[in-house]
Amino acid sequence: MRNVIPVLTVVLAIVVLWYGASVQLNKQWALDQAARQDRVLSTAELVADTWSQAKPKLPAPHQVAVELWETVAQKAVTSKRSLVYHAWVTLSATLLGFALGTAFGFLLALGIVYLRVMDMSVMPWVIASQTIPILAVAPMIIVVLNAVGVSGLLPKAMISMYLSFFPVVVGMVKGLRSPSTMQLDQMRTWSATRRQEFLRLRLPSSLPYLFASLKIAMAASLVGAIVGELPTGAVAGLGARLLAGSYYGQTVQIWSALIMAAAVAAAAVGLIGVIQRVTLKRMGLN
Amino acid sequence: MTDPKPEIARHPVIEASGLNLTFDTNDGPVHALRDVNLKVDKGDFVSFIGPSGCGKTTFLRVMADLEQPTSGSVLVNGVTPEVARKARAYGYVFQAAGLYPWRTIGGNIRLPLEIMGYDKAAQAERVRKVLELVELSGFEKKYPWQLSGGMQQRASIARALAFEADILLMDEPFGALDEIVRDHLNEQLLALWARTQKTICFVTHSIPEAVFLSTKIVVMSPRPGRITDVIESPLPKERPLEIRDTPEFLEIAHRVREGLREGHAYD
Incomplete structure (x- = not known):
C-alpha cells in the first residue's frame, strides 16, 4: 500500500503533461478555425477548444476516457463496436501464440542444453x-498461410509465437543450466539418469528464469498479435481498431485502443507475476 | 571353498596404486595427483589433510568416479569406481549441504531413494532411520531454510547414509561451520561411525579435526599433489572431546604439522 502515493503522483504528473501537450498540439487547428471565422479566441476559449476537438492531434485524457467508457461499458461485448470484443479477438491470438511460443522455446532450450550439435x-x-523487423515478416506469414488455406486466428498467433519464443529460449537455456557443478555431481554420485536429473533438479531450478521469460514473452506476444492485424486489413482486433482509426483520423479511437492494449498486457503480465510469486514462494526459491 | 564372501572381505575398501592425475589447463598441465598409493581397510576412518591444491578433494572425487585418473588405478570394494558408483557403494557429502529448497528435509533425504527406485514404504522407513541417526527426528516436515547450517549439514549426511552405502566420502563437510558447531558435529560423527561400522574418507584442512576423528591420517602436499605421510592413530576408538588435551593427541597433531611443513614449499 505504501506504493499508492508515489504511483498516484506519477499518474497525476502524466495527466498534467498530457493536458498541456494536447493544448500545444491542437492549438494551431483551433487558431486556424478562428482566423477563418475572423474571431479572436481568449486563452480560456482556446484551451477549452483544444480539449474538445472531434479529431484532435492529441486527444485530451477525458476524451479518451469517455470513448473507453462508451466502447467498453455501454456496448454489448458481442458488438463490433465494443472494445472488449476487439480486445478479446487480439487476446485470443495472443494467448494461442504465447502457448505455442513457450512450447517451441522450451523445446529449443531442451535441445540446446542436451544436444551438443544444437548447442553449437x-x-x-x-x-x-529477432533482428528481422516483424513488420516486414508479418505480411509474408499471413499471405503464405492464407495461400495454403490457413486464416483467422492461427496466422496472427504464428506472429505472436515468432516474437515470444525468443525470451523463453534464452531464459530456459540459462535456467536449465543454473544448477551448480556440485548439484550435478551429486546427481552423478546417485547414478541418476538424465531424465531424473532433468525432472528433479534442472526443471525446478529453472522456474525462476522461466517466469521472468514468460512475462517478456506475454508482452511480446501481444505486440505480435497487434502487428499481425495491421497489414492485412483485419476487420476485428485492437490492431484493426488502430488501423481504422488512423485511416479516418479518429485519434480518440486510436488512443483508446492503445490504452486497452496496455491494460490487457498489464493484466496478463500481472497474472503471470502472481503465479510466479505464489509458486516460487512455495518452492522456497525467492 | 566356493563361498565368495571371504574373497571379497580380503579386498581393502579403497586401494590406489600408482595413481596419477593431470589436469590440462591454459597455463599448462597441473599435476593434481602424482604416484598416489594408499590402502583403506573396512571400518577405517581416514582423514586427508593438506593445504589447498594438494589433491585431497581430487583424490576423493577419483574414488567417487567424478574424476578420471590419467594413469594408475583405484579400486573401490575391489572394483573400478564406476562399477562401485553404479552399485551404490558410497554416499558422498559435499562441502555445502546442497539441500533442495523446494523439498522438505524428509523429501531431500528421499531424493536419492526415489532415484534408486525404492518403494514408498522403504523410503519412509529409511528416512525415519537416518534422521534418528543424525538426531534430526521431528524435522522431517521442515524446509531447509528453517534449519541452522549445522542441522542442514547433518541432514545432508543423513541423505548420504539413506541408501546404506558402506563407504562415506566426505569433502570438508564442516568447513563452513563455526568451531563450536563443528566440535559437536565431530562428536556426533564419531558416534555415528561407531554405530554404523562404515568406512569413512574425510577431507579436511583442520589438524585437530583430522586427529580427533581418524584411525588413519593421510598428509598430503601440493605441486604435485602427493602423499607425504600416513599416520596410524594409536588413539582409542572411544574419544571424548577432552582427548584433545592428552599428550598422545598432541604428539600426533605435532607429527601431522611437521608432515605438512615438510611438504610445503613456501614459495
Whole structure:
C-alpha cells in the first residue's frame, strides 16, 4: 500500500503533461478555425477548444476516457463496436501464440542444453530471427498461410509465437543450466539418469528464469498479435481498431485502443507475476 | 571353498596404486595427483589433510568416479569406481549441504531413494532411520531454510547414509561451520561411525579435526599433489572431546604439522 502515493503522483504528473501537450498540439487547428471565422479566441476559449476537438492531434485524457467508457461499458461485448470484443479477438491470438511460443522455446532450450550439435548451431539463428523487423515478416506469414488455406486466428498467433519464443529460449537455456557443478555431481554420485536429473533438479531450478521469460514473452506476444492485424486489413482486433482509426483520423479511437492494449498486457503480465510469486514462494526459491 | 564372501572381505575398501592425475589447463598441465598409493581397510576412518591444491578433494572425487585418473588405478570394494558408483557403494557429502529448497528435509533425504527406485514404504522407513541417526527426528516436515547450517549439514549426511552405502566420502563437510558447531558435529560423527561400522574418507584442512576423528591420517602436499605421510592413530576408538588435551593427541597433531611443513614449499 505504501506504493499508492508515489504511483498516484506519477499518474497525476502524466495527466498534467498530457493536458498541456494536447493544448500545444491542437492549438494551431483551433487558431486556424478562428482566423477563418475572423474571431479572436481568449486563452480560456482556446484551451477549452483544444480539449474538445472531434479529431484532435492529441486527444485530451477525458476524451479518451469517455470513448473507453462508451466502447467498453455501454456496448454489448458481442458488438463490433465494443472494445472488449476487439480486445478479446487480439487476446485470443495472443494467448494461442504465447502457448505455442513457450512450447517451441522450451523445446529449443531442451535441445540446446542436451544436444551438443544444437548447442553449437541454434543460438545464432535464434538471435538472427529477432533482428528481422516483424513488420516486414508479418505480411509474408499471413499471405503464405492464407495461400495454403490457413486464416483467422492461427496466422496472427504464428506472429505472436515468432516474437515470444525468443525470451523463453534464452531464459530456459540459462535456467536449465543454473544448477551448480556440485548439484550435478551429486546427481552423478546417485547414478541418476538424465531424465531424473532433468525432472528433479534442472526443471525446478529453472522456474525462476522461466517466469521472468514468460512475462517478456506475454508482452511480446501481444505486440505480435497487434502487428499481425495491421497489414492485412483485419476487420476485428485492437490492431484493426488502430488501423481504422488512423485511416479516418479518429485519434480518440486510436488512443483508446492503445490504452486497452496496455491494460490487457498489464493484466496478463500481472497474472503471470502472481503465479510466479505464489509458486516460487512455495518452492522456497525467492 | 566356493563361498565368495571371504574373497571379497580380503579386498581393502579403497586401494590406489600408482595413481596419477593431470589436469590440462591454459597455463599448462597441473599435476593434481602424482604416484598416489594408499590402502583403506573396512571400518577405517581416514582423514586427508593438506593445504589447498594438494589433491585431497581430487583424490576423493577419483574414488567417487567424478574424476578420471590419467594413469594408475583405484579400486573401490575391489572394483573400478564406476562399477562401485553404479552399485551404490558410497554416499558422498559435499562441502555445502546442497539441500533442495523446494523439498522438505524428509523429501531431500528421499531424493536419492526415489532415484534408486525404492518403494514408498522403504523410503519412509529409511528416512525415519537416518534422521534418528543424525538426531534430526521431528524435522522431517521442515524446509531447509528453517534449519541452522549445522542441522542442514547433518541432514545432508543423513541423505548420504539413506541408501546404506558402506563407504562415506566426505569433502570438508564442516568447513563452513563455526568451531563450536563443528566440535559437536565431530562428536556426533564419531558416534555415528561407531554405530554404523562404515568406512569413512574425510577431507579436511583442520589438524585437530583430522586427529580427533581418524584411525588413519593421510598428509598430503601440493605441486604435485602427493602423499607425504600416513599416520596410524594409536588413539582409542572411544574419544571424548577432552582427548584433545592428552599428550598422545598432541604428539600426533605435532607429527601431522611437521608432515605438512615438510611438504610445503613456501614459495
